Amino acid sequence: MSTMTTPLVDYDEAVARFDPVIGIEVHxxxxxxxxxxDAAPTGFGADPNTQVTPVSLGLPGALPALNGRAVEYAIRIxxxxxxxxxxxxxxxxxxxxxxxxxxxxxxxxxxxPIAFDGWVDVELEDGEVVRVExxxxxxxxxxxxxxxxxxxxxxxxxxxxxxxxxxRAGIPLVEIVxxxxxxxxxxxxxxxxAYVQTLRDLFRALDVxxxxxxxxxxxxxxxxxxxxxxxxPLGTRTETKNVNSFRSVERAVRYEVSRQAAVLDDGRSxxxxxxxxHEDTGVTTAxxxxxxxxxxxYFPEPDLVPVAPSREWVEEIRATLPEMPAARRRRLQGEWGxxxxxxxxxxxxxxxxxxxxxxxxxxxPAAARKWWMGELARAAKDRAVELAELPVTPSQIAGxxxxxxxxxxxxxLARQVLAGVLxxxxxxxxxxxxxxxxxxxxxxxxxxxxDEALAAQPDVVAKIRxxxxxxxxxxxxxxxxxxxxxxxxxxxxxxxxxxxxDA
Amino acid sequence: MSTISREEVARLAGLxxxxxxxxxxxxxxxxxxxxVDSVAKVSExxxxxxxxxxxxxxxxxVFREDVTGEVLPVADALAGAPAAEDGRFAVPQxxxxx
Numbered sequence: 001m002s003t004m005t006t007p008l009v010d011y012d013e014a015v016a017r018f019d020p021v022i023g024i025e026v027h028x029x030x031x032x033x034x035x036x037x038d039a040a041p042t043g044f045g046a047d048p049n050t051q052v053t054p055v056s057l058g059l060p061g062a063l064p065a066l067n068g069r070a071v072e073y074a075i076r077i078x079x080x081x082x083x084x085x086x087x088x089x090x091x092x093x094x095x096x097x098x099x100x101x102x103x104x105x106x107x108x109x110x111x112x113p114i115a116f117d118g119w120v121d122v123e124l125e126d127g128e129v130v131r132v133e134x135x136x137x138x139x140x141x142x143x144x145x146x147x148x149x150x151x152x153x154x155x156x157x158x159x160x161x162x163x164x165x166x167x168r169a170g171i172p173l174v175e176i177v178x179x180x181x182x183x184x185x186x187x188x189x190x191x192x193x194a195y196v197q198t199l200r201d202l203f204r205a206l207d208v209x210x211x212x213x214x215x216x217x218x219x220x221x222x223x224x225x226x227x228x229x230x231x232x233p234l235g236t237r238t239e240t241k242n243v244n245s246f247r248s249v250e251r252a253v254r255y256e257v258s259r260q261a262a263v264l265d266d267g268r269s270x271x272x273x274x275x276x277x278h279e280d281t282g283v284t285t286a287x288x289x290x291x292x293x294x295x296x297x298y299f300p301e302p303d304l305v306p307v308a309p310s311r312e313w314v315e316e317i318r319a320t321l322p323e324m325p326a327a328r329r330r331r332l333q334g335e336w337g338x339x340x341x342x343x344x345x346x347x348x349x350x351x352x353x354x355x356x357x358x359x360x361x362x363x364x365p366a367a368a369r370k371w372w373m374g375e376l377a378r379a380a381k382d383r384a385v386e387l388a389e390l391p392v393t394p395s396q397i398a399g400x401x402x403x404x405x406x407x408x409x410x411x412x413l414a415r416q417v418l419a420g421v422l423x424x425x426x427x428x429x430x431x432x433x434x435x436x437x438x439x440x441x442x443x444x445x446x447x448x449x450x451d452e453a454l455a456a457q458p459d460v461v462a463k464i465r466x467x468x469x470x471x472x473x474x475x476x477x478x479x480x481x482x483x484x485x486x487x488x489x490x491x492x493x494x495x496x497x498x499x500x501x502d503a
Numbered sequence: 504m505s506t507i508s509r510e511e512v513a514r515l516a517g518l519x520x521x522x523x524x525x526x527x528x529x530x531x532x533x534x535x536x537x538x539v540d541s542v543a544k545v546s547e548x549x550x551x552x553x554x555x556x557x558x559x560x561x562x563x564x565v566f567r568e569d570v571t572g573e574v575l576p577v578a579d580a581l582a583g584a585p586a587a588e589d590g591r592f593a594v595p596q597x598x599x600x601x
Contacts, residue, residue, distance in 0.1 A: 067569050
């Protein structure tokens with residue numbers, strides 16, 4: 001990385017003077033049991049080079065055999081993105097030399113993608129919907145994984161080299177390419193983020209991938225260009241590679257807009273190139289200059305016959321598509337009776353599934369939302385984790401709410417029970433028992449505390465007896481304090497009034 | 504009609520990482536010319552209504568079941584590697600890490 005500071009234009013200023021256009025390529029690793037062209041397993045985290053065959057390694061004479069399920073998953077994705085499915089398509093060799101591609105070519109699709117001409121609606125955080133047009137979705141294979149050795153790892157200078165693990169080589173990928181996304185102006189970074197998030201949700205709903213960003217199951221390349229006005233022709237674009245979190249997608253677009261604006265302001269031209277995203281510093285740096293398509297010398301893969309999905313098969317797959325995430329959210333919002341803003345907060349917090357499971361376990365929708373968006377959201381924020389990562393299950397939350405509903409704990413005690421559950425003390429029931437947090441509604445125990453409170457405040461007793469019920473709260477407060485908040489407040493009130501009248 | 508120049512052969516050789524001598528460049532430019540001209544003749548006959556052929560057998564949809572099979576033992580996988588370390592292939596430094 002250059003030590004020179006890259007000049008940047010303030011983002012708001014940049015979008016006031018330039019119209020950003022973005023385009024996104026998303027790669028998703030399919031959740032098949034085996035690779036695209038051979039029967040090697042695809043499990044995550046295996047020891048290096050333990051999931052390889054002669055095909056994965058591109059050994060001489062090895063021949064590919066296409067995974068039918070990967071084709072089915074690609075069609076599922078295409079259909080969910082409202083694409084046409086090609087009646088006949090082929091694989092092609094994309095030739096380049098790089099150690100993570102052991103065959104010296106990647107088996108991909110070129111001019112005949114399996115799916116094309118689609119769209120997907122993307123909802124931004126404030127509810128605005130942007131329709132993103134899909135140019136194509138094609139099948140290909142993943143590359144191996146390189147680890148750089150030397151330099152910062154403290155090895156002697158000149159001993160720098162890379163180590164390659166081919167477990168990932170040949171894992172089925174679908175690459176989804178958008179048409180240029182125009183007309184979104186200053187919201188381009190948000191749209192980019194929401195688009196990738198929408199696809200991730202879609203992959204999960206379709207059950208075609210685990211779609212775990214942190215494992216690199218979903219990776220995005222982000223194209224950005226600027227033009228003077230929305231009427232001007234598209235400007236020169238850069239492609240920032242391997243941006244692998246939602247937040248980074250947004251930041252990378254913002255950064256490129258600011259950087260390109262500075263280049264243009266300076267009277268220079270944006271260089272068409274691939275750029276690298278640096279997660280730690282939040283900047284992009286120049287990579288190689290984008291080569292012509294001819295340089296890859298694409299040609300049809302002679303070792304694989306064409307894929308010709310019959311219309312019957314396509315319709316069969318279409319009939320098994322699940323409810324799409326956006327439609328599902330709308331349905332759930334109706335069922336749960338949440339207001340638009342409430343539902344958006346729930347979606348943005350990643351709490352839809354959690355709340356759904358909590359309701360399924362018996363909690364009322366309002367109560368489920370109160371817990372996940374209140375106490376639990378705070379706990380997640382304190383621990384800097386996602387809601388789903390908290391050590392509590394939806395059924396435990398439903399159990400906690402059942403304790404409240406039955407009057408065995410009040411709201412204050414319930415929060416203490418939850419704290420116990422989050423601290424790993426067991427289920428809500430176990431925490432109640434272990435910590436002795438149950439509401440005391442047993443008259444014997446309560447009467448002693450009530451009598452004590454009345455005796456301590458004779459002036460209050462006099463007022464109540466005179467018909468002024470306002471100060472009853474002071475007595476109840478004293479009783480609650482004496483019982484460490486475990487008294488049933490309603491019962492205490494009744495007892496106080498009985499005692500005062502009886503006296 | 505010469506269509507393939509010596510420079511083009513040199514560029515392609517570079518892309519394909521094939522080290523050609525000066526003599527080979529001259530010879531291949533001529534030979535490739537003949538091939539390109541022959542293919543051009545085929546293209547004249549193949550009109551728009553003739554679908555492109557990528558495979559001589561009239562087959563489509565040859566699929567494999569998604570069932571795991573045998574993998575290579577690591578030692579075998581690495582047997583052909585000029586150098587290996589920690590079960591991985593050691594290669595010259597790659598500048599653009601992913």
